Amino acid sequence: MGDDLILYQLQLHSSLENEFRTVYRGSEISYALEGLEQKSEYRVRVGTVRVCSDGSGELCGAYSPGSAFTCKSHELVSRSVKTCAALQASTERKPLTDQQWAVIILLCFILLGILIAFIVQQLLSYSRHVATG
Numbered sequence: 303m304g305d306d307l308i309l310y311q312l313q314l315h316s317s318l319e320n321e322f323r324t325v326y327r328g329s330e331i332s333y334a335l336e337g338l339e340q341k342s343e344y345r346v347r348v349g350t351v352r353v354c355s356d357g358s359g360e361l362c363g364a365y366s367p368g369s370a371f372t373c374k375s376h377e378l379v380s381r382s383v384k385t386c387a388a389l390q391a392s393t394e395r396k397p398l399t400d401q402q403w404a405v406i407i408l409l410c411f412i413l414l415g416i417l418i419a420f421i422v423q424q425l426l427s428y429s430r431h432v433a434t435g
Contacts, residue, residue, distance in 0.1 A: 307353040313365070317343040327351070338373045345370045 313322035349365040
């Protein structure tokens with residue numbers, strides 16, 4: 303599982319089409335959209351695909367919420383590409399920080415302490431019951 307390949311799938315939907323179509327599928331985290339028409343409305347979304355290294359197939363993740371834009375000039379086209387890159391970057395899983403690990407470990411110790419206190423209380427209650435009974 304650690305050797306699985308992660309691919310990104312960028313889909314584009316224009317106001318002239320009925321559904322999203324895949325315009326890019328690969329491992330890069332940025333992609334330049336080309337051939338967009340001015341004064342046309344578009345939506346883009348990004349999804350991840352895990353290609354299993356054991357040959358068992360592909361696992362497709364959920365797509366990001368669509369990001370809508372209208373091409374009014376070449377400047378907007380390049381800005382929308384940066385938006386796509388930001389959407390792709392947001393789908394990457396980040397490792398836990400040291401502070402997050404510390405909180406997780408602290409919560410585990412608290413739960414363990416509560417469990418031990420409960421067991422000790424039950425043992426004391428049982429031993430009193432046996433001693434008086």
